[in-house]
Amino acid sequence: MSWFVRKEKGIVTPTEHKKEAPDGLWYKCPSCKTVMLAQAHKENAWTCHNCSYHTQIGSAEYFELLFDQNQFEELSAELSSADPLHFVDSKPYPERIATAQQKKGLKDAVRTGYGKMSGIDIVIGCMDFQFIGGSMGSVVGEKIARAIDCALERKVPFLMISKSGGARMMEAGYSLMQMAKTSAKLALLHEAKLPYVSLLTDPTTGGVTASFAMLGDFNIAEPNALIGFAGPRVIRETIGKDLPAGFQSAEFVLEHGFLDFIVHRKEMKDRLATLFHMLR
Numbered sequence: 001m002s003w004f005v006r007k008e009k010g011i012v013t014p015t016e017h018k019k020e021a022p023d024g025l026w027y028k029c030p031s032c033k034t035v036m037l038a039q040a041h042k043e044n045a046w047t048c049h050n051c052s053y054h055t056q057i058g059s060a061e062y063f064e065l066l067f068d069q070n071q072f073e074e075l076s077a078e079l080s081s082a083d084p085l086h087f088v089d090s091k092p093y094p095e096r097i098a099t100a101q102q103k104k105g106l107k108d109a110v111r112t113g114y115g116k117m118s119g120i121d122i123v124i125g126c127m128d129f130q131f132i133g134g135s136m137g138s139v140v141g142e143k144i145a146r147a148i149d150c151a152l153e154r155k156v157p158f159l160m161i162s163k164s165g166g167a168r169m170m171e172a173g174y175s176l177m178q179m180a181k182t183s184a185k186l187a188l189l190h191e192a193k194l195p196y197v198s199l200l201t202d203p204t205t206g207g208v209t210a211s212f213a214m215l216g217d218f219n220i221a222e223p224n225a226l227i228g229f230a231g232p233r234v235i236r237e238t239i240g241k242d243l244p245a246g247f248q249s250a251e252f253v254l255e256h257g258f259l260d261f262i263v264h265r266k267e268m269k270d271r272l273a274t275l276f277h278m279l280r
């Protein structure tokens with residue numbers, strides 16, 4: 001005989017008596033599985049207080065973290081992609097763009113803004129991985145170029161936060177041209193002696209790593225971010241060897257001299273402010 005016997009069958013709790021936590025109240029860290037209040041997670045700059053896991057966030061969150069009182073003037077906010085190649089894969093490119101715009105509430109994979117960070121006038125560009133893998137098409141290149149123009153005009157520093165899978169396949173050659181365009185604009189910023197800091201976040205790969213993301217006066221990263229050109233699988237298959245532990249992590253890239261330092265997201269604003277004060 002069992003120790004518990006159900007006396008009644010089919011016990012049903014009416015919906016109004018069910019005590020469920022509302023969606024989005026809790027956050028579970030995908031790395032260490034610690035559960036925390038979503039609000040506490042946000043206050044910790046969207047990182048885990050237990051293992052420091054940095055959750056991927058977008059431009060809205062970075063702007064909120066960095067701009068004083070989240071006040072900024074968005075630049076070229078209305079730029080949206082054309083379809084120069086009439087590209088069709090599983091669906092036509094314009095349809096893919098329209099779906100992404102509708103779903104994510106973004107125009108393209110980067111947003112740029114002008115405002116104050118710890119009292120310093122600054123232009124910040126930030127990529128959104130949510131939008132077609134943060135891929136760099138002509139709109140991304142053009143918005144970054146115009147953001148640099150804005151920095152030049154107002155004689156203020158430029159911060160670029162990268163998070164990208166690389167070039168946008170649907171724009172092929174046009175996408176690759178953005179590497180040259182953004183690099184040329186950064187050269188003008190350099191000539192004008194205005195500082196440029198590149199912040200690489202998880203993941204920064206492909207044509208973005210191969211152009212503006214690695215051209216900072218300071219190249220910095222968030223802990224454990226994946227940074228590379230080709231993905232680890234492609235490299236492993238090409239060289240036919242296993243890759244060293246931690247390959248392409250920010251720490252590995254730092255050790256090999258491609259980064260200046262790694263900063264925890266919680267300390268990001270203070271560290272950046274100190275850096276820009278120093279460079280003034």
Ligand SMILES: [Zn+2]
Pocket residue numbers: 029030031032033034048049050051052053
């Ligand atoms: Zn964790």
